[in-house]
Amino acid sequence: MTFNDLKSQVSTIITNQGLNRDEKLLGICKLLETNIAHYNWVGFYFKNGDKNELKLGPYVGAPTDHDIIPFGKGICGQVAVSNKNFVVPDVSAQDNYIACSITVKAEIVIPIFVNGENIGQIDIDSNTPDPFTTEDERFLEFVCAEVSTLL
Template sequence: MFQLQEYKGSKEEQFALATAQLIALVEGESSRIANLANASALLGQFLKEINWAGFYLMEGDQLVLGPFQGLPACVRIPLGRGVCGTAALQRRTVRVDDVEQFPGHIACDAASRSEIVIPMIKYGELLGVLDIDSPLKNRFDEEDERLLEQFTAELVKRL
């Protein structure tokens, strides 16, 4: 399989290629779990310097672990708790440069130093969140945030 992380274009071009591959993987597939599994595998292959990429899905009033790439993770996260619960409760992307400075951070992987969480909202309903961790502080910038939000929006359209 073509490894996107070897592509030498701009970050914008790399994300465009990853998004095109995502659409090809999920278009026409009705299984939400299969689509999220392929999306997390694609992100795990495509993004450099990360140690976890996956999804938490809304079940009742909490987030429950969904498909992911990385070490075993926390299974249930209450809304408002940690970076994932905060992003879900506030329904906005939360980018944390240093997780040790985030009040209430949930340390599922002690190696994680920075994190970005993007809510997945469709027709006003919170489906869950995309969570990506890195072992590096300051791994995610404003451009990553914008491009990951676009990637997530394309995925949500197809869920």
């Protein structure tokens, strides 16, 4: 399935009036993890109220102990501070990486903005070394823009 095919399915999930916000987010996670071979863990983190930390939202993949991530810590925490996409081709080369699983080789994190504020992110782990392309980034930016309409 192409990214364009997936874009229309993401939009369909977002506009489904029969689902609540978390059901829509979980549906997107399932859609991406099922249809993109190098997406092995797909989840959302959101700013935890007024605290300088992220709280885990809906996800699919192996269970994680990282329900809360302080701003600045790990790839997700760095994106919360930088407000920029972060593509990590090799997690073992990152000093500030929080290991979730020994099988993870690469990670991509894209921020979600609402009214110019970074309120969360999509986080994707891959068991494949260096799998993420510019097309992945653009597609995930689209996903985050769609998700921002729910928040």
